[in-house]
Amino acid sequence: MRVLLLYPRFPKSFWSFDKAMELVGRKAVLPPLGLITVAAILPDTWELKLVDLNVRPVEESEWDWAELVILSGMIVQKDDMMAQIQHAQRRGKPVAVGGPYPTSLPEELEEAGADFLVLDEGEITLPMFVEAIERGDTRGVFRATEKPAVTETPIPRYDLLELDAYDNMSVQFSRGCPFQCEFCDIIVLYGRKPRTKNPEQLLAELDTLYELGWRGSVFLVDDNFIGNKRNVKLLLRAIKPWMKEHQYPFHLSTEASVDLAQDAELMDLMADCNFNSVFLGIETPDADSLALTKKFQNTRDPLTEAVGAINAAGMRVMAGFIIGFDGEKPGAGDRIVEFVEQTAIPQAMVSMLQVLPNTALMERLKKEGRLLEQVSGVNQTTLMNFIPTRPIEDIANEYVDAFYQLYDPVRYQNRVYRHYISMSEPRHAVSKRGNVAWKDIRALLTIAWRQGVLRPTRWTFWRYLADVYFKKPRLVISYLATCALSEHFIEYREMVRHNIEAQLEAYLKAKSNLDESSEKPVPVSAGVNS
Ligand code: SF4
Numbered sequence: 001m002r003v004l005l006l007y008p009r010f011p012k013s014f015w016s017f018d019k020a021m022e023l024v025g026r027k028a029v030l031p032p033l034g035l036i037t038v039a040a041i042l043p044d045t046w047e048l049k050l051v052d053l054n055v056r057p058v059e060e061s062e063w064d065w066a067e068l069v070i071l072s073g074m075i076v077q078k079d080d081m082m083a084q085i086q087h088a089q090r091r092g093k094p095v096a097v098g099g100p101y102p103t104s105l106p107e108e109l110e111e112a113g114a115d116f117l118v119l120d121e122g123e124i125t126l127p128m129f130v131e132a133i134e135r136g137d138t139r140g141v142f143r144a145t146e147k148p149a150v151t152e153t154p155i156p157r158y159d160l161l162e163l164d165a166y167d168n169m170s171v172q173f174s175r176g177c178p179f180q181c182e183f184c185d186i187i188v189l190y191g192r193k194p195r196t197k198n199p200e201q202l203l204a205e206l207d208t209l210y211e212l213g214w215r216g217s218v219f220l221v222d223d224n225f226i227g228n229k230r231n232v233k234l235l236l237r238a239i240k241p242w243m244k245e246h247q248y249p250f251h252l253s254t255e256a257s258v259d260l261a262q263d264a265e266l267m268d269l270m271a272d273c274n275f276n277s278v279f280l281g282i283e284t285p286d287a288d289s290l291a292l293t294k295k296f297q298n299t300r301d302p303l304t305e306a307v308g309a310i311n312a313a314g315m316r317v318m319a320g321f322i323i324g325f326d327g328e329k330p331g332a333g334d335r336i337v338e339f340v341e342q343t344a345i346p347q348a349m350v351s352m353l354q355v356l357p358n359t360a361l362m363e364r365l366k367k368e369g370r371l372l373e374q375v376s377g378v379n380q381t382t383l384m385n386f387i388p389t390r391p392i393e394d395i396a397n398e399y400v401d402a403f404y405q406l407y408d409p410v411r412y413q414n415r416v417y418r419h420y421i422s423m424s425e426p427r428h429a430v431s432k433r434g435n436v437a438w439k440d441i442r443a444l445l446t447i448a449w450r451q452g453v454l455r456p457t458r459w460t461f462w463r464y465l466a467d468v469y470f471k472k473p474r475l476v477i478s479y480l481a482t483c484a485l486s487e488h489f490i491e492y493r494e495m496v497r498h499n500i501e502a503q504l505e506a507y508l509k510a511k512s513n514l515d516e517s518s519e520k521p522v523p524v525s526a527g528v529n530s
Helices: 018-023 033-041 060-065 075-090 100-104 106-111 122-134 186-190 199-211 229-245 258-262 264-272 287-292 303-312 332-343 360-367 392-406 409-421 438-454 458-471 473-484 486-517
Strands: 002-007 047-052 068-072 095-098 116-118 140-142 168-171 216-220 250-256 275-283 316-323 348-352
Touching: 002 033, 002 060, 018 438, 018 473, 018 486, 033 047, 033 068, 033 122, 047 060, 068 075, 075 095, 075 100, 075 106, 095 100, 095 122, 100 106, 100 186, 106 116, 116 122, 122 140, 168 199, 199 229, 229 264, 258 264, 258 275, 258 303, 264 275, 275 303, 303 316, 303 332, 316 332, 316 392, 316 409, 332 348, 332 392, 332 409, 348 392, 392 409, 392 486, 409 458, 409 473, 409 486, 438 458, 438 473, 458 473, 473 486
Parallel strands: 002 047, 002 068, 068 095, 095 116, 116 140, 168 216, 216 250, 250 275, 275 316, 316 348
Antiparallel strands: none
16 A cells, blocks of 8 residues: 655644744754654555655655555644645545544544544554555544553654754653643543653654754653653653763753642753753633633642743743633733743743634533634634633734734843843753754854844844853853744734734624624634635
8 A cells, every 4th residue: 555644734823933944944843743653553564655745745746656645634734634635536546534633523524525534543543444444445434432552652753754854853752631721622632641651662762863863852742741740750760861871962842731840850850851941831820710711730839930940940931821711801911911021931822712622611612602613723813713701802902912012023032031041051962963054054144144133133132142152151052043033923923913903803894794683693714814
């Protein structure tokens, strides 16, 4: 069987960092870890080709070669996934789909004409699919009620990737999270009992990356890396000597819940293993909203202190914020900006609350008759998909304003500087692959030209850079890379403003028409989000 594995394109988003990727000569931030794990589970006798459409288009010869097309992706990749299904159908190729988007909304993929729906977790459903293909079935839906142990998950096929196209490599240690945030679909997809790999499994994955020549950033994609603290500590105790023996070839980053700050031993182990950044779901500084959305773990200690403790342990903090919770008081956007400024978090991802499929929030809003439209295609440039408890125009305006303020070039530059100056330096320098490449030098010169010559913030750029260089020399490269992201955010905040304002106008117009005819509100975002 000749199989073409396709990873659909992402739209431009907060995380796509397009401009910054251009600067460092990379095509995408992260590789398709799910798809290369699928590749590792498929039979050895099947021939595989992988195309990440975020890196390059599919060649006509590759379409001709394929006997079967497999697509995997998230809700945010919906548009391109649909387009690729159509391309395959036009060429008469059977299509199988899997991953978080098809698992959450299988009816959309069935309607689009996918032949095989390989849903839930592939460790269970892929063997069922392979059996069906081998007995000649032409259609099928494969589901699992159980969650598999990930201790049997094979090493992802990193060898199928064009490694140089990516800024980070990724590995996964655990699936699932013990918490119960009302809006979260991770616990719906992967459960509330974190399942972890063995430390040896993860070391084998790091070995594979090392042998393939990868050096630099490795992202642990776990939605909550510290969901099972006991097992995470066992892992970190195994990674520590591995890193030393291999002369620190990687620096690591991940996502974790805020209670990380309460565990000094865990932070110390992470710093020892060369973790240099962590994403926290802070959501909001408003205690009432946190309680209402059942994010109780964020209400136990002051959030500002938590951010400070993680930063002081040597990890750059990135954080997610949400505006639009039920019962929220006016001024939520300003309170988020104030919190971000106070904690000097450089990358704060603010979004309007969106309902994701099958979540507790969706069930509640459905009962309350507050869902507005089909729940898919949501991102930072789409308006809320339910009726909030305060006027949507107030929330949307506060959101756009907060985004705009946070990514004002002067504010961003100041936050990056303050964050790095208060951060501990990494304990170990990361070893390089070969000599410094021309593209690295070109990237540094381009950042210096754009931010040190062209921008009105040029004088502070040089002053801050000199300060970081003398006070925190091991952080200089990371500091410059974070400064470079400003190129992306300046452009992205315009896109947020344009799209949200356009959707808001369409929504208000539709609402006033409906008010006259006293019907229910209708979908508003179709065709507006570019
Ligand atoms: S802590 Fe994060 S992953 Fe866990 S339930 Fe809450 S939002 Fe989901």
